[in-house]
Amino acid sequence: MTTGPATPPPIRVVLAEDQALIRDSLKVLIDATPGLTTVGEAGTGAEAVTLTGRWRPDVVLMDVRMPVMDGIEATRRICAAPGNAGVRVLILTTFDLDEYVHASLRAGASGFVLKSATAPELLAAIRVVASGEALLAPTATRRLIARFLRTPAPAAATRDLGDITRREREVLTLVGTGLSNTEIAGHLHLSVGTVKTHIGRLLAKLGARDRAQLVIAAYESGLVTLPEAR
CATH class of the missing domain: 3.40.50.2300 (Response regulator)
Structure with a gap:
C-alpha cells in the first residue's frame, strides 16, 4: 500500500x-x-x-x-x-x-x-x-x-562586521536592501543554495537571530545607506 x-x-x-x-x-x-x-x-x-x-x-x-x-x-x-x-x-x-x-x-x-x-x-x-x-x-x-x-543606534547596538568575507559583505548588503534569496542569487550569479549558505554563515558570525537582524546589521554597519529624506 x-x-x-x-x-x-x-x-x-x-x-x-x-x-x-x-x-x-x-x-x-x-x-x-x-x-x-x-x-x-x-x-x-x-x-x-x-x-x-x-x-x-x-x-x-x-x-x-x-x-x-x-x-x-x-x-x-x-x-x-x-x-x-x-x-x-x-x-x-x-x-x-x-x-x-x-x-x-x-x-x-x-x-x-x-x-x-x-x-x-x-x-x-x-x-x-x-x-x-x-x-x-x-x-x-x-x-x-x-x-x-535613520535614528542613530546606541553605541552598544552598533554592529562590528568582524571577519566576514567580501562575498558575505555583498550578500549582507543585498539582504539589507530587502532582496529575497532568489533575487540575491540572480544579482550575484550564484545558486540559491549558495546564498543560503552565506546567510547562514552571516547569522553565525554576527550573532544575529534571523534575517531581520541582518537587515539591521547592514544599516548599522553602514553597508546600506539611506537616500536623503524628501
Missing part, C-alpha cells in the same frame, strides 16, 4: 492582544485556516512571555500596546530566552504607532504586519515568519523600517 507524503504539523501560534474582541477574531481566523492553530492567548505582555515559555509556539503574534508589559519588552524577553530559539515574533502595528517597528526589530522580532492588513495578508505573514524568513520584503515595509533606522 502506497502512502502519500506526511502532512506537516500545523504552525502553532500564541496570540498576544489585550482587546478581547480582536483576539477572539484572530483566533477564529487562525483556527479556521488549514495548517495553522492557536495554542495560547495572552492579554498582557507578561502573559505572552509566560505562554511562550510554556508552549514554545512557532510564532507569537504580538500587539505592541498592552498592559503590565508592552509588546516590545515582551518580545525582548521572549527572544532572549535560550529555550525560545525556534520562536518567531510577528509584531502587530498601525501606521499611527509605526515608531515601534524599529524598537521591535532591535528587540528580536522577525517582522511586522499592519492591523489594517487583510485576512490573507495576515495569514501569509504568519507563514512567512514561521518559515524562518523575515517579513521585510515589500517596498513599503522596507521604506518604513528605513525611516526609523
